[in-house]
Amino acid sequence: MSPFDSTRIATAVAKAFHAVEGADAAGSQRVRELVADLTSQVEEKLRRQAGPDRGVHIEQIQDQVELVLMRGGHHKVARAYVLYREEHAKARSAEVVPVRPALTVRYPDGRVAPLDEERLALVVEEACAGLPATSAETVLAETRRNLYDGITRAELALAPVMAARTMVEIDPDYSLVSARLLLDRLRREALTFLAGKDDEANHAEMSARYPEYFADFVRRGIELGQLEPRLAEFDLARLGAALLPDRDLAFQFLGMQVLYDRYFLHSDEHRYELPQAFFMRVAMGLALREDDREARAVEFYELLSSFDFMCSTPTLFNAGTTRPQLSSCFLTTVDDDLQGIFHGISNNALLSKFAGGLGNDWTPVRGIGAHIKGTNGKSQGVVPFLKIANDTAVAVNQGGKRKGAVCAYLETWHIDVEEFLDLRKNTGDERRRTHDMNTANWVPDEFMRRVGSGGDWTLFSPDEVPDLHDLFGDAFAARYREYEAAADRGGIKVFRRVKAADMWRRMLTMLFETGHPWITFKDPCNLRSPQQHSGVVHSSNLCTEITLNTNLEEVAVCNLGSVNLARHTGPDGIDSARLERTVRTAVRMLDNVIDVNYYTIPEARRANMRHRPVGLGLMGFQDALFAQRIPMGSTAAVEFADRSMEEISYHAISASADLAEERGAYESYEGSLWSRGILPFDSIALLADTRGADLELDRSSTLDWAPVRERVLAVGMRNSNVMAIAPTATIANICGVNQSIEPLYRNLYVKSNMSGDFTVVNPDLIRDLKARGLWDEVMVSDLKYYDGSLSPIERIPADLKALYATAFELDSKWLVEAGARRQKWIDQAQSLNLYIDQPSGRKLDELYQLAWLRGLKTTYYLRSQSATHVEKSTLRGTDGKLNAVSPVTPVAPAVTAPVVVESAGAAVCSIIDPDCEACQ
Template identity: 70%
Template sequence: MELEPSPVPTEPGYRLIRRNGSVTLFDPTKITVALTKAFLAVEGSTAAGSRRVHDVVQDLTDQVVSALTRRVGEGRTFHIEDVQDQVELALMRSEHHKIARAYVLYREERAKERAADKAATTKDAPPPLHMKAEDGSLVPLDEVRLATIVEEACVRLDAVSAAPILTEAKRNLYDGLSLDELSLAPIMAARTLVEQEPNYAFVSARLLLDRLRREALTFVSGRPEQATQAEMATRYPSYFPEFLRVGIEAELIDPELKRFDLDRLGAALKPERDLNFQYLGLQTLYDRYFLHTQGKRFELPQAFFMRVAMGLAVREIDREARAIEFYDLLSSFDFMASTPTLFNAGTLRPQLSSCFLTTVSDDLDGIFKAVKDNALLAKYSGGLGNDWTPVRGLGAHIKGTNGESQGVVPFLKVANDTAIAVNQGGKRKGAVCAYLETWHVDIEEFLDLRKNTGDDRRRTHDMNTANWVPDLFMQRVEADGEWTLFSPDEVPDLHDLYGAAFKAAYEGYETKAASGGIKVFRKVRALDLWRKILTMLFETGHPWVTFKDPCNIRSPQGHVGVVHSSNLCTEITLNTSKDEVAVCNLGSVNLLNHVTENGLDLERLAKTVGTAMRMLDNVIDINFYTIPEARASNLRHRPVGLGLMGFQDALQRLGIAYASQEAADFADRSMEAISYHAISTSVDLAAERGRYPSFEGSLWSRGILPIDSIRLLEEARPGGEMDSSSTLDWEVLRKRVKNTGMRNSNTMAIAPTATISNICGVSQSIEPAYQNLFVKSNMSGDFTVVNAQLVHDLKSRGLWDEVMISDLKYFDGSIGQIDRIPDDLKAVYATAFEIDAAWLVEAASRRQKWIDQAQSLNLYIANPSGKKLDKLYRLAWRKGLKTTYYLRSRSATHVEKSTLKGTDGKLNAVSSVIAAAPAASEPIAVTADAAWGKACAIDDPECEACQ
C-alpha cells in the first residue's frame, strides 16, 4: 500500500521527492496501485476486483492528482509524504473509513520500520544540497540565507515562528533544484500554517516578496540580484528610475513619467509598507497587476503604487507633491483606486474608468454600433451596462422590409458572444449586463436568457441581465392588478418617462391598446410576472432587480437626461442616450483603517476623502477614451463614484453585530461622513477648477442634496420607509454647493471591491462575512482565509486552540453551533447566511439616503422560499433602494469537512449560489443541479463579483 515513484511519468512536468532526497518523475498510476492494494487488504480480492471499486479507485486517484497539482503551482514538485497525505484525505472525504484506517495503520507501521532501520544503521551525514543558478551551473544551496529570509519574514509578528516553516520547506528541497523552486518552498510551507495563526498570511506574503524582489531587481539591472527586506530601504530609491526606464523601453509606461523629479519620488517610497500585504493581496498583484515583459515581473509594490500615483498626478501643477500625496494614500491602504485605474495609470493608454453605460438604438446601425462599442470599451478593462429597452419586440412591424421583428433576444446573443471574445487582455473576463424594462413585450423571453434548456440560439449563458422595474409595476404587484406589455416602437416615450408622467402615459397606452390602437401588446397578471422574475432569479441567478423610479427621481442630473439602466455591478446610475455613453470612475475608502475602539476617526476620514476625490476627478481629464460618446459625456458631467470597503471588519473591530440597530446606525453615520466630505471636496474642486458644465438646473444648483432628494421620492410614491435623520451641519454645505457649484455631477457609488479589498486585506465592500474560515478561489488560485479579528478575540478569552480550528472547519466557518463560544461573540461574528437579510436592506437604506448613485448590494438567504423572497424584494423597494445585485443562497450539496492543513486547496467547498423562489407563497426545493449550475458561487474565480 506504500506509494513509491516510477521512472515512467504519466503526469509530465511534475516531480516527486523521495525520502532519501532523490527526485524522480511523478507517476499517478502508483497512486492507483496503492489504493487498489488498500481495498484488497480490507475487502479481499473478489470485492476489490469489482467494477465499482475500479471506478472508485480511479475517481480517488483523480482527486489526489488534482489536489497535488493545484497546490504546488509553479514548483511542480512534491514530497512522497504529501502524496500519501492526499490519499488519506481522499479516502476520508469519500467516507471509505475502513480503507482509510487500514492505510493509516500501514503508514505508521512502515514509518516505525524506517525509524528502526535508521537507528540500526550508521550512515554518513547526507551530502550538501545544490541549487541551479541563473546560468545553469550548480552552486551550494545557501541555507543561511534561506533561514535569514524566513526569520526576517516573521519579525514583529505575534504567534509565528520560523522553525516550522524551515522544517517543512527543507523537507521539500532536493539536490539541483532551481532558484524559483527554492523561493517557492518556504512560501508553500507558511501557507499551510495560516489556519492555525492568521499572521502566517503576512509571513507568506513577505516570502513571496523575496521571490518578487529577485525577479524584478535581476530584470531591471540585467544581472543576478537579490535583496532582503532590510536592504530594500537603500535599494528602492535607485531601483525606481531603473524600473521606469525598463517600462518605457518596453512601451508599457508613458515616457512622460521620466520627466518627474525621480530622485524626490524615489526618496518618498516607503519600503516598510511592503510588509502590510497579506498573501492573497500580494499574489493577486503579482499575477494580475504588476507590469511584466518577457515573462518577468519588474514592478515592485511601492513602485506600482507610485506609478499609479504619477499617472493620476501627471496634469497637476506641483505634480511631484501630488504624486507623493496620492502614493501615500494608496500605499497606506486607506483608499484604493479601482482595478482599471491600477492596471492602466501611467501607461501609454490610461483607460482608468471602471464602468460604461450605453443605450442601444432601435435600428441595425445602432444595434451593431452598440456591440462594437462594447468591444472597444471592454478591451481596456471597462465593465458594461447596456440599456436594450428601445429595441422593438418580437412581432413588431419592420417598415424597411415589411416584415416582423425577431425581437431583442437574438441581438443579446451577439452581445453575449462579443463580451466573451474581448477578455481584457486575459487580465479578467469581459463582462456586460443587459437591462430591459419590465413593460417590454420580450420581458418573459428576457427572463429565460440564462436557462440551460430551450433553443440555445435564444440563450446568453455568459451575459448578466437585469430588470429595470418601474414603480407602477410594483404597485400593480401589490394590488394584484393587470400589467400590459408593449413593443417600444409603439410606445416610444415610456423609455424616457418615470414617476407620475410614466403612470399617465402608460395608462393612456393601455386604453389605446384596449381600443385597438396598438398592434403588439399582451396583458399578464402583474403578480404572475413578479413570481416568474423570482423564479428565474432562483433557477439562473438572473435577471437582477433594479428600480427605475428612485434612480431617476433622486438623480441630480434629471434636467439633462434620463437614467435608463445601471452598470455591470448595479452601483452606477447615470444618464444615457444615443449621443451619450455614461462613464464612471471608481475608488473605495477602506473603512477599517478609519475606525478606532472609540468609533470613526473623522479627521482621518476627511483627509482620505479629500485626496481620493481629487484623484478621481483627475481620472476624467487623463482618461483614454475609446469612443467619442464616452469622452463627451464624461467631460460634460464629470461623475465619479467614491465607495467603501471593509464595512464588516469595521463592525467587528467595534464589537457590533451586523444584525443590529447599532450596525444600521453605524452604516448611516459612516456614510453620512463620507458623503459630507465627498460633496465638500467637490465644491472645493469647483472653486479651484470650475463647475462641471451641466451644473445649472441640476438638483445641486437648487440646493437639493442626496439627503434632501428623499422628499422628492416620498412625494412621488407616498408611504416610503426611508430614514431622513442627520447629524452633521448640512445647511452650511448646502449653501456652499448653491453658491460655488460642484465639480462633479455625481460623487458616490459603492462598488463590489472584490479584488481591491483582497489587495488591502479587508472584507469586500459592504458585505457581511461569508465564513470565518474558508478557502477563497479567484484567478490567482486558492487561499486559506481566516478571520483574524475573531482569532484575536478568541485568544483573548483563551479559546483559540486545535479543537477550535477543528470545530470551525466542521461547522464551515460558522461559530453559531460551537457551544463554548460566548453569545456576544456569536452575534458579532455571525456569517452572511446567519443574518436576517432584512438587516442588510436596512443598512443599505440608511446608506442610500446619502448616496447620489447606488450600491452593489448582495442579499443572502440560507433557506430561500417564495414567501421570503417576495417579502425581501418588496422591502428593498419600500426602503428606497435603487438597485440590488446578486441574491445568494447556500448550495444544497453536502459541504466537505476536512482539514486545510497541508493542502490549502479548495477543500471547504461551501459555495453559495444566487437563488430565488418559484412563487410568492411556495417553499423552494433546491436541487444540487440548480445549486451548482450557471449561478454564481461566492468563490467562483470567473465571476465578475468575485474578482
C-alpha cells in the same frame, strides 16, 4: 518527499475507523472493504498528482486521505483522522533529523551552485519578523522537506512560499509570511530584469535600494513603451525618497499573489514592478496635470500604499501607462435599428478591451412580432442580439487580465421580458441563451404598485410606445395607462396582458434559479438623480451601483475608488479627522482620472467631460463592525451604516465643491439638483412625493448640512455625481479586508479567482478564540465540517457566535435596512448582495418588497444556500495555484473547503467566482 506506501495509508484509515466504531466494527468485512476502496481512491489521486518520477510529501498524502473520507460522508472518522495525523506530526517533529548532504541549485543558464542555506534562513526569518504567532524554524523545516538536489532556482523560490501557506489555518499571520516570501521571489525577478544579470536583495537590503531601483524602473518602463514618457519629467529622486519599503510587509498572501499575477508591469512574463513602485506609478499617473506634481504624487501615494483608499482595478492597471484607460464602468443605450444595434456591440468590444465593465440598455429595441418597415417583415425581438453581445464579451477578455463582462437591462413592460427572464437558464434553445451575460430587470414603481394591488400588467413593443422609456414617476404611470387604453381600442398592434403578481412571481423564481435577472428600480434612480434636468437614467451598470444618464450621443462613464473603512474605525468608532483627509484626497484623485483618461469611443469622452461623474465608495464595512464588536445583524450595525455613510457623503460633497471653486463647476451643473440646493439627502422628498405611503425610510441625520448646501450653491460642484459603492472584489483582496458592504461570507473557506485558490481565515475570530483558549486542531476541523459557521459548535460562546455570524446565518432584512440608510446619503447606488439560507417564494417576495419600500435604487446578486454544494478537506498543501510563480505546469489542487463548486441558485460574483471581478 518519498514514494507513498498504500499499506501505510490503509493502516491509518483503519485506525481512524477503529477509534470511531470500535475494534469489532473496524474488523468487519464491510469496513475492510471500505478501507480498501478508500485507500485505492487516495492512491489513484496521488499518482495523478505526483506523476511516476516524483515522490509525495506526507502532508499531501494525509490531505488526500482526509479529503476522501469527507467526500465519502465519513465525517466522524475524518475528525478522528485529524487527531491521528496531529499526533503523528508531533512525533515526526520530535524525531532527530539526520544530517543531510549539501544540496545544489540549478540556475536558468544551466550552472549549478550549492544551496545558500544562510540566505534561505535569513529570508524566512525576515518574513516571520514581528509576527510572534509564527515560527521561522517551522517554515524552514517544512521548506527543507520539499527540497531535493538539483532543484531549480524557480522551485527553490516557490518552496518557502508553499511551506508557509500550508500553515495559514494554524494562524492567519502565516498569510503575511507567505506574501513576504513571494515578495522575495518578486524582488529577485525585478532586480535581475532591470540589471540584466543575476541580482537579489532581502527586505533590509531592498529598503536602501528602493530609491535607485525606482528611477531605473521608470526609465526601463518608458524604454519598453509601457510607461507614459512624461513620468521621466518628475523628480524621481524626490519620489524615490518618499517610498516606504516597510509597507511591502502589510500584504496578505492573496493580495500579493493577485498583484503579481495581474497588476505588476512585466515584459515577456518578467515582472519588474515592485509594490511601492506600483503605488507610486499610479499616483504619478493621477498627478500628471497637477501644478505641483511631486507633492500631489506623494500625497496620492501615501493614501494608496497605506490601504486607506484604493482606486478601482482599471486605474491600478493603467495609470501612468501609455494607454491610461482608468474608468471602471460604462453605460450605453442601444438604438432600435440594425446599424445602432451593431454600433452598440462594437462599442462594447472597444470599451471592454481596456478593462471596463459594461451596462447596456436594450429596452429601445423592438420586440418579437413588431413590424420592420424596411423589409415589411416582423422582428425576432431583442434576444438574438443579446446572444451576439454575450459572445462579444467572451471574445474580448481585456488582454487576458479578466474576462469581459456586460449586463443587459430591460424594462418590465417590454414585450420580450418573459424570454429575457429565461436567458440564463441551462435548458432550452441555446441560440436564445446568454450564459456569460448578466441581466437585470429595470422595474418601474407602477409595476410594483400593481403587484401589491393584484392588478394586470401590459407588455408593449417599444416602437409603438416610443416615449415610455424616457418617462418616470407620475408621468410614466399616466402615459402607461394611456397606452393601455389605446391597446384596448385597437390602436396598438403588439401587446400582451398578464397578471402583475404572476410576472413578479416569475421574476423572483428565475432570480432564485439562475441568479438573474437582478431587481433594479427605475423610479428612485431617476427621481433622486441630480442630473434629471439633462436626461434619463435608463439602466445601471455591470454591478448595479452606477446610475447615470445615457442616450445615443453619450455613453455614461464612472470612475471608481473606495475608502477602506476598516482603516478609519477603532473600538470607539470612526476617526472623523482621518476620514475627512482621506475622502478629500480621494475625490481629487477620482476627478483627475477624468482628465488623464484614455477614451476608446467619442461618446464616452463627451459624457465624461460634460458631467464629470465619480463614484467614491467604501470597503471593509464588516471589519469596521468587528473593530467595534458590533454584530452585522443588529440595530447598532444599521446605525453605523447610516452614520459612516453620512460622514463620507458630507466630506465627498464638500470636496467636490472645493474642487469646483478651484477648477470650475462641471459643464451641465446649471439646472441640476445641486444648483437648486437639493443634496442627495434632500432628494428623498422627491421620491416621497411620488411614492406616498409606499416609501418608509428613516430620514434622521447627525451633521449640520446647512453649510454644505450653502457652499454648493455658492461655488457649484466639480462632479455631477460623487458616490457609488462598488463590489471591490479585487481591491479588497489587495488591502486584506472584507469586500465592500458585504457580510462575512465564511470564517474559514477557500476563495477562488483567476490567481488560484486561497485559504481565507477570519483573523479577528482567531484572535478571540486564542484569547479564550479555544483555538486548536479540532476547532479547525469543526470549522471545516460546519462550513465556517460557529453556530453548531457548542463550545464557542454566544457572543462570538453573534459577532461572527456568517452571511447565510444573517437575516438579509438587516442588509436591506443598512442599505436603505446608506442610500439616503448616496447620489448613485450601491452593489447590495442579498443572502437567503432556506429560500421560499414568501421570503423572496418579502425581501424584495422591503427593498422597494425602503427606497433602494438597486439590488445585486441573490445568494441562496440550498443549491450550494461544498466539499470539505484540510486546507494544508492545497491553497493557491501559484500559477504565475511556478515555472512548472501547476497540478490541479485537491478541492479544499468550504469552497463552492456549484451554485445554481446561489449565483456568486465578488466573493468566489473566478471570473467575475469586472468592476473592481
